[in-house]
Amino acid sequence: MQANYEMLMAHERELQALSQVSGLLGWDQETMMPRGAAEQRGEWLGAMAAVIHRGQTDPRVGDWLAKLEGADLGDVATANLRHIRRSFVRNTKVPADLAAELARLTSVAQGIWAEARANDDFTTFAPTLKQVLDLRRQEAAALSDGGDLYDALLDDYEPGMTGAALDTLLGNLRDGLVDLRDRIAGSSKIIPDLAQPFADDLQMKLAHELAETFGFDWRHGRLDKAVHPFSSGSGTDTRITTRVDPANPFNCFYSTIHEAGHSGYELNINRDYLLTPLGRGVSMGVHESQSRIYENQLGRSQAFKPFVAGFTAACAICLAILGSALRMISTPWSTKSARGLSAPRRTRCNITSIS
Numbered sequence: 001m002q003a004n005y006e007m008l009m010a011h012e013r014e015l016q017a018l019s020q021v022s023g024l025l026g027w028d029q030e031t032m033m034p035r036g037a038a039e040q041r042g043e044w045l046g047a048m049a050a051v052i053h054r055g056q057t058d059p060r061v062g063d064w065l066a067k068l069e070g071a072d073l074g075d076v077a078t079a080n081l082r083h084i085r086r087s088f089v090r091n092t093k094v095p096a097d098l099a100a101e102l103a104r105l106t107s108v109a110q111g112i113w114a115e116a117r118a119n120d121d122f123t124t125f126a127p128t129l130k131q132v133l134d135l136r137r138q139e140a141a142a143l144s145d146g147g148d149l150y151d152a153l154l155d156d157y158e159p160g161m162t163g164a165a166l167d168t169l170l171g172n173l174r175d176g177l178v179d180l181r182d183r184i185a186g187s188s189k190i191i192p193d194l195a196q197p198f199a200d201d202l203q204m205k206l207a208h209e210l211a212e213t214f215g216f217d218w219r220h221g222r223l224d225k226a227v228h229p230f231s232s233g234s235g236t237d238t239r240i241t242t243r244v245d246p247a248n249p250f251n252c253f254y255s256t257i258h259e260a261g262h263s264g265y266e267l268n269i270n271r272d273y274l275l276t277p278l279g280r281g282v283s284m285g286v287h288e289s290q291s292r293i294y295e296n297q298l299g300r301s302q303a304f305k306p307f308v309a310g311f312t313a314a315c316a317i318c319l320a321i322l323g324s325a326l327r328m329i330s331t332p333w334s335t336k337s338a339r340g341l342s343a344p345r346r347t348r349c350n351i352t353s354i355s
Contacts, residue, residue, distance in 0.1 A: 001071045005081075008064040009276065012084060015055045016275040020234065022048040022103075027232045027239050029107065031224040038111035046104030053099040056091040076278065083277030086159070093142045102135050114227045157284040197246035200225075206249070207242050207256040213307060214260040214294055216240070221263055229255035231262035231291075234281075235274045238263040257299040261291030 022045060029041050065085050071077075091099075109128045116125035140149035151162045204225065211223055221233070226241035233239045240259035244252045265287055266280075273279035281287040298304055 001068060001073065004064050004067045005073055005077055008061065008068070008084065009080065011055065011058070011061065012277065013275040015052055016279070018048065018052050018055070022052065023232050026107070029110065030226045030230070031241060035111065038108055042104040042108040045107040046100045049103030050096060050100040053091060053096050056087060061088050080277050090143060094139055095142065098135065098138055098142070102139065105132055105135060117227065159283060194247065194249070198249045199246070200244045203244045203249050203252045207252055210253065210256045211240070211260045214257055215264055216260045217267055220267055223256070229259050231259045234266045234269070235279060238266045254295050254299055258291045258295040261294030262287060264294070265290045
């Protein structure tokens with residue numbers, strides 16, 4: 001039994017490593033890659049997806065799982081086997097050429113979307129979006145076994161969740177949220193506009209300060225700009241991005257805090273689980289809950305204001321942002337909301353350079 005488990009886990013570690021390499025190619029595509037390399041990068045990612053899919057559907061995986069059925073190898077091994085079995089069953093339903101084409105097309109689509117966004121021209125992205133949707137519908141049909149297509153895809157992000165359950169969950173929140181929206185819309189409060197543009201490099205300086213305040217580990221991560229903020233990587237290498245808008249520095253402000261929350265989740269997973277199914281986020285819902293706590297319960301709280309003031313004391317742009325931020329923040333969180341954050345250093349913000 002143990003020998004079969006060890007062979008299966010060695011195979012799984014290789015697949016997990018390849019998935020991390022694929023993720024790094026995706027990170028590079030959105031942060032460093034020359035724009036003219038999009039088509040080639042799509043081919044690379046398609047090839048990686050094909051290799052990974054072959055490994056995930058390798059008949060040996062099914063044989064190892066069959067031999068390990070009912071084995072009592074401890075809680076960690078049982079959990080690993082549960083995840084590997086689920087992955088094997090799902091991936092064997094998806095044709096290899098479909099998996100590869102999805103990876104290739106979604107990679108190419110990202111660049112087309114970014115350009116369309118910059119030009120505010122949806123029509124240039126619409127044909128590619130239709131292709132992606134067509135492929136996703138094919139994937140859902142393969143996974144659903146005749147069931148609900150949305151549920152089949154949702155299970156990748158939130159295992160066990162269904163559209164019907166979400167309808168109930170979100171329906172229970174609707175009345176309160178509608179009432180909150182109406183009270184905000186009817187409020188006499190006026191949110192002041194920021195009166196000046198804010199340079200990209202100065203926003204990124206603030207982003208570095210914010211990430212560090214929220215515990216971002218620079219030994220195991222980095223922060224870069226992207227068209228749309230995201231977090232990638234796991235284990236000892238997590239990478240976050242933010243975006244800058246000269247007219248709206250709060251976008252950078254809260255995107256950075258949010259993505260630092262994702263990184264914090266990944267970096268605090270037990271290192272014993274590296275390159276195993278247990279070494280990544282349990283679900284999208286749990287992952288987002290951590291980043292939203294950072295962004296909203298902490299970053300938008302009254303209790304966070306002294307921390308902001310601490311590391312913006314020497315930076316003119318930060319002071320301007322802070323002035324508007326303090327007028328915008330109205331959530332009455334207690335000082336307990338920010339407990340556990342270490343006070344930032346007070347004069348690190350250097351407006352002349354970025355490290």
